[in-house]
Amino acid sequence: MARLFARIRTIAAAFGLLIMVIGPASSPLSAQVDPNASAVQEQQLLNQLKTIQGLGTIPDTKSYVLEHPAGRDWQYFHNVTLRWIAGIAILGFFALIVIFYLVRGSVKLESGFSGRKIVRFNWFERFVHWMTAVCFIILGISGLNITFGRPLLLPLIGPDQFTAWSEWAKYAHNYLSFPFTLGVILIALMWLAGNIPNRTDVEWLRQGGGIIGDKHPAADRFNAGQKAVYWVVVLGGAAVAVTGYMLMFPFYGTAIDTMQRAEMVHGVAAACFIAFMLGHIYIGTLGMQGAFEAMGEGTVDVNWAKEHHSLWLAKEMERESKPVRPVPAE
Amino acid sequence: MARMKFLCDADRCIECNACVTACKNENEVPWGINRRRVVTLNDGKPGERSISMACMHCTDAPCAAVCPVNCFYTTADAVVLHSKDLCIGCGYCFYACPFGAPQYPRVGNFGSRGKMDKCTYCAGGPEPDGSRAQFEKYGANRLAEGKLPLCAEMCSTKSLLAGDGEVIAQIYKERVSRRGYGSGAWGWQTAYGATIAT
Ligand code: SF4
Ligand code: SF4
Numbered sequence: 001m002a003r004l005f006a007r008i009r010t011i012a013a014a015f016g017l018l019i020m021v022i023g024p025a026s027s028p029l030s031a032q033v034d035p036n037a038s039a040v041q042e043q044q045l046l047n048q049l050k051t052i053q054g055l056g057t058i059p060d061t062k063s064y065v066l067e068h069p070a071g072r073d074w075q076y077f078h079n080v081t082l083r084w085i086a087g088i089a090i091l092g093f094f095a096l097i098v099i100f101y102l103v104r105g106s107v108k109l110e111s112g113f114s115g116r117k118i119v120r121f122n123w124f125e126r127f128v129h130w131m132t133a134v135c136f137i138i139l140g141i142s143g144l145n146i147t148f149g150r151p152l153l154l155p156l157i158g159p160d161q162f163t164a165w166s167e168w169a170k171y172a173h174n175y176l177s178f179p180f181t182l183g184v185i186l187i188a189l190m191w192l193a194g195n196i197p198n199r200t201d202v203e204w205l206r207q208g209g210g211i212i213g214d215k216h217p218a219a220d221r222f223n224a225g226q227k228a229v230y231w232v233v234v235l236g237g238a239a240v241a242v243t244g245y246m247l248m249f250p251f252y253g254t255a256i257d258t259m260q261r262a263e264m265v266h267g268v269a270a271a272c273f274i275a276f277m278l279g280h281i282y283i284g285t286l287g288m289q290g291a292f293e294a295m296g297e298g299t300v301d302v303n304w305a306k307e308h309h310s311l312w313l314a315k316e317m318e319r320e321s322k323p324v325r326p327v328p329a330e
Numbered sequence: 331m332a333r334m335k336f337l338c339d340a341d342r343c344i345e346c347n348a349c350v351t352a353c354k355n356e357n358e359v360p361w362g363i364n365r366r367r368v369v370t371l372n373d374g375k376p377g378e379r380s381i382s383m384a385c386m387h388c389t390d391a392p393c394a395a396v397c398p399v400n401c402f403y404t405t406a407d408a409v410v411l412h413s414k415d416l417c418i419g420c421g422y423c424f425y426a427c428p429f430g431a432p433q434y435p436r437v438g439n440f441g442s443r444g445k446m447d448k449c450t451y452c453a454g455g456p457e458p459d460g461s462r463a464q465f466e467k468y469g470a471n472r473l474a475e476g477k478l479p480l481c482a483e484m485c486s487t488k489s490l491l492a493g494d495g496e497v498i499a500q501i502y503k504e505r506v507s508r509r510g511y512g513s514g515a516w517g518w519q520t521a522y523g524a525t526i527a528t
């Protein structure tokens with residue numbers, strides 16, 4: 001009896017083993033189990049979310065983003081679109097200025113210099129202007145280097161020199177952003193009062209600002225053109241400062257896609273800013289006789305003020321001629 | 331010459347992080363930088379998958395295209411490498427990379443991120459192969475010794491594959507047809523412009 005049991009056990013065990021060996025391969029069940037049925041699919045996730053994010057086990061939480069193909073789109077924007085926009089804006093504006101200079105020439109002081117001077121910008125205003133201007137030029141050149149240095153400058157000076165220069169340019173770009181931003185804020189505050197658009201500007205614009213044509217439309221302390229410069233500096237400066245700091249402090253409340261967009265705004269705004277400022281630099285120097293002194297020495301010739309800022313001159317004169325207190329007769 | 335690629339078979343990855351550890355050790359990767367990491371999708375839910383990800387050594391690599399100082403180069407094996415002597419730490423490659431591969435020693439410190447570091451496919455950098463300078467800047471150069479990246483070599487489930495793109499694609503296809511399922515070659519479409527048809 002015991003032997004029979006032992007034999008049955010052996011047979012059963014052998015049978016069991018046989019099933020175990022051939023079972024999985026021949027069982028129709030296993031083919032139906034699809035462990036992938038509910039599994040995540042890459043393409044499906046990308047279609048839904050544009051970026052695939054999961055969980056990881058290392059402290060660096062931004063590494064939990066597995067994939068964001070938008071990097072390729074950003075690459076195209078940075079290498080192609082931005083170069084075209086910036087190139088056309090800056091070179092185009094530059095060409096316009098050159099043509100304008102050749103056709104119109106410098107705006108001369110028609111009544112000649114009177115020799116009498118009037119204060120236009122005090123030392124503080126000039127200090128803020130030049131601090132911002134110097135920062136702007138360095139920021140502009142170092143910024144253009146990031147976008148155009150590789151195709152234009154790198155082949156000329158070689159990789160080692162170019163890296164040495166670009167590294168300094170990057171530091172200058174990062175650190176000069178602080179005085180530049182301060183300058184933009186001060187400009188915004190100290191010249192706001194004179195830069196609110198009003199009806200005088202409409203007439204000034206209708207008469208071509210005196211730059212197109214020979215008229216001398218009336219203007220207050222700032223004419224419509226200067227008001228435009230003011231608003232470009234304030235709004236453009238704000239745009240490049242905000243987006244710039246987003247890039248300088250990566251992952252402080254930003255993710256990779258916000259930084260990509262910040263770079264796009266930064267690049268386009270800066271290119272338009274530079275193009276517009278070329279016009280400002282032109283009129284302040286070559287384009288108009290007697291204009292540079294205003295920001296250089298702070299004073300302008302009274303005849304210059306009469307031609308270009310008649311309303312402002314009238315107000316200043318009035319203020320000066322009014323005695324602070326009537327002198328009583330003895 | 332081979333066209334080197336990485337492939338992570340997500341249906342095999344058990345999220346053991348051995349590839350991450352192996353990479354750090356083999357290349358003596360600086361503190362705070364992970365050239366390879368494992369990301370788990372749908373963690374704790376049905377259909378959870380883990381994928382080991384590092385630089386994919388893309389075709390027409392976006393990092394190389396945007397680098398303002400042009401410090402990247404592609405080797406004959408199609409491995410994307412860069413020169414830390416030329417890098418200015420601007421962070422642009424990180425904006426462009428679809429896989430978050432570039433890393434910096436000082437992310438978030440005033441924009442002076444330091445020299446970029448990323449997976450080299452265990453193939454070093456521009457210095458002479460096997461030199462001390464190469465090891466100190468970029469880590470091991472196993473490829474020059476005829477070996478594949480350590481992460482893939484020591485993967486216990488052979489989930490992570492490295493090698494010539496066609497060879498590893500063939501291995502993956504055979505696996506999928508034998509077992510009857512596969513969640514795809516993660517990242518291939520983005521990195522190489524084509525996924526593996528299974
Ligand atoms: S994965 Fe990123 S770092 Fe690697 S080659 Fe592609 S873009 Fe460059
Ligand atoms: S961080 Fe370095 S490698 Fe990356 S784009 Fe900038 S310079 Fe090039």
